[in-house]
Amino acid sequence: MKRLAIVISVIGFILGLCETGKAMSKTDFLMQVESGAQQNWAHYGILPSVTGAQAILESGWGTSQLATNAHNLFGIKGANIDGATVRMPTREVVNGYSLSVWANFRAYPSFIESIADHGQFLSVNSRYHNVLGERDAWLAAQKLQSDGYATDPAYADELMQIIRANNLTRWDQGKSDIDQHPTAAAPNSAEMSDSANQPQQQDTLRRYVIQPGDSWWRISRASGISMGQISQVSQTPIRWWIYPGQWLWLPQMKDYTVQPGDTLHRIEKALQLPIDSLAKVNHRARQSHLTVGTKLELPAAV
Known part of the structure; x- marks a missing residue:
């Protein structure tokens, strides 16, 4: 078939x-x-x-x-x-x-x-x-x-x-014959470390590295931030495809809502948190099972 x-x-x-x-x-x-x-x-x-x-x-x-x-x-x-x-x-x-x-x-x-x-x-x-x-x-x-x-x-x-x-x-060089095109530098470009190419007020943002199985909807549910807001601060239209290894900018958040397939390691990797930081902050064992919908406290600083 x-x-x-x-x-x-x-x-x-x-x-x-x-x-x-x-x-x-x-x-x-x-x-x-x-x-x-x-x-x-x-x-x-x-x-x-x-x-x-x-x-x-x-x-x-x-x-x-x-x-x-x-x-x-x-x-x-x-x-x-x-x-x-x-x-x-x-x-x-x-x-x-x-x-x-x-x-x-x-x-x-x-x-x-x-x-x-x-x-x-x-x-x-x-x-x-x-x-x-x-x-x-x-x-x-x-x-x-x-x-x-x-x-x-x-x-x-x-x-x-x-x-x-x-x-x-x-x-x-950013010169185009079409009305709309990206004006910001590439999220994964070699210039990413240059502060001129990053979103303004970077100290209020957190970088999220896209993991296998992620989608705009999943990231929005986990972070508690609307897809529109993520799109705006990341200067990335929602209609664009996202792939593992890329990253988006998220406004700083205090907690993370566990999604299907999540582990402490996966969340730490996505949010670039120190290893074992989630276990320590949330008083959990490193290999503890996570229940979907549970809110995990995030470290104050990354």
Whole structure:
């Protein structure tokens, strides 16, 4: 049944969504890609100009079969989180020869999911960690190539040609043709330690590191702070995806409400508390069972 659903999903992509890239002008395509690229900068520290250039190069301005049939801009292979996939031919450079091979690629409902998945793909693969937070487009492109992102030996040069031809570095400088885009530095960027890039009145805020299984709703329930307020102080729209390892800013709170799956260690890790601090403050054993809904007192200072 699951396999049938996946097949139907792919057919839907091919029959109902394939006109997206063909009907889109380059200006419209850039505006759509920039929005996602700025989100990836805010979440992962991946330079927007490089994301844009990769999307253009690898999707042919959103007109490739992979982009029009499956909204896959970056050629990420395998199955998406919901199992959606599409099988297509691709070219690979092997031992200096260009060969045509068949492969399975991820399928997405829209470009925004493809861009978000691209950011997560780079962030969770350790070999690309040297790209995260890199503010020089040429260095970021070179690092992607040297890390083995593409088999094309001219990949970095091609990215830079696209960046220069379309003046994509303006995205890296906060200059945009769209009305709304992030103006704050990336939460996970290399500049995070710079107080100029952190929320104002930082002494009244607490940093929350996102854990596996977290969601905006779960964090709001645990902290007792509305999702809107968390979004505002973190300068992160609620519509953006959040992933383990990122962080959000929370107004300082005195207690934490236990959620399903919580342990003292998990809470300490999320709120960056000293080891055993929760056990000590709440007069509990380190391995004690936590009842969902219980309020735990938090240390006054982190």
